[in-house]
Amino acid sequence: MPLHARTAWTRTLGQLAIVLALALLAGVLVGYPWQLLAVAALGIVAWHYWRLRGVLLRLTARQRVEPSGGNGVWNELDRLLHRTQEEMRGRKRRLVEMLRAYSAAAAALPDAVVVLERNSQRVRWFNDAATRLLGLHYPDDIDASLGERLQPLPVARWLASGRRAEPMLDVPSPASAGVRLSLRLIPYSDELWLLVARDVTKVMRLEQMRRDFVANVSHELRTPLTVVHGYLDMLDPEEQPEWAPILEEMRRQSQRMTQLVEDLLTLSRLEAQDSLVDEDVSMGSMMVTLRREAEALSQRRHAITVDDGADIDLIGSTRELHSAFSNLVANAVRYTPAGGSISIALARSADGGAVLSVRDSGYGIPAAHLPRITERFYRVSTSRSRESGGTGLGLSIVKHILQLHQARLEIESEVGQGSTFSCHFGPERVHARERDVARLPVAGP
CATH class of the missing domain: 3.30.450.20 (PAS domain)
Known part of the structure; x- marks a missing residue:
């Protein structure tokens, strides 16, 4: 108990003891000691109840309690109530000022x-x-x-x-x-x-300008690249054997630039679209095609397995989905060392949708790169990407195609253990396979 409250309480008890002692002494003098003592006690109780009533009325009416000049327990209570009211008013004032400041900031x-x-x-x-x-x-x-x-x-x-x-x-x-x-x-x-x-009007306008610029520049690069290809094909390395390595490198780089231009045009076309014309996508034929492409790219350097046991088809654009899936397959082959394994699987998801996954046992991707891996031209390893011939646009194309199908791309990877790229489609994009399609074995090389 604080010192002021303890002092006020002691002083009040002393005053009560003095009043009761005087009442008892007066009663002894007149011959009625206990009667006067009882009357004095009742008077003290009545007085305290009266003070309590006054405090309750002021609090109920939300009146401001002014501190009194006495030194009793009720005076101390008035001072404490006054201090509490002042502190609450101060907090309320600060809260109102803060609310006004936040409201003004939000309004601005x-x-x-x-x-x-x-x-x-x-x-x-x-x-x-x-x-x-x-x-x-x-x-x-x-x-x-x-x-x-x-x-x-x-x-x-x-x-x-x-x-x-x-x-x-x-x-x-x-x-x-x-x-x-x-x-x-x-x-x-x-x-x-x-x-x-x-x-975002200005941002969208700038984004459209960027898309138009990329599309126009990519389109204009087609003609000079065609001319370069034509002249390179006319040059015979047998006539100048010392030029053979140079011509081969020029052909390789020009083909890489052609692929880059094609990917830029594809990405620009996808970004300009808000939707696609839906059709039934035969996933049986799709899986056969993906396996054939993987084997052609691998040249027997990898163990390739395909699982088409879901017995479902998708609703979407066959052309665009093939582009997305083949990009994932090409990346798996490109970034998996010889002797590794690549698995392509189509399965049902728990929510009734579908998941097409491409798993490899390649180099893997560090966790720090995963959030940015689908950005255009983003490379985990520049030297390895150049050696493998990648353009840095494949995953960006995949992401945009999936977004046009209201689907998403999930990536799981561990360095040295390989990566898994999963395309998740909602139930509205899936239906049971209705016609006979060339089926693949559930697993096997």
């Missing part, structure tokens, strides 16, 4: 910020940028359904995904047709979510 953000209720998707608060980018107006849109306010954007369905909602990277603004937005949902509590909308 160039990105639109909207606070939503999780279950009802109703708007609780939004900043000034939400008016400019999303077309929300205060106070009309407070407590309104965000899905209804942002039509025709598919926001309601997107919000229903909750924590699993992927960012919407390029959508038109409801307030301005020429503005492109990136929407992101941040569940920051059990009851409230945060919707952040960013103006």
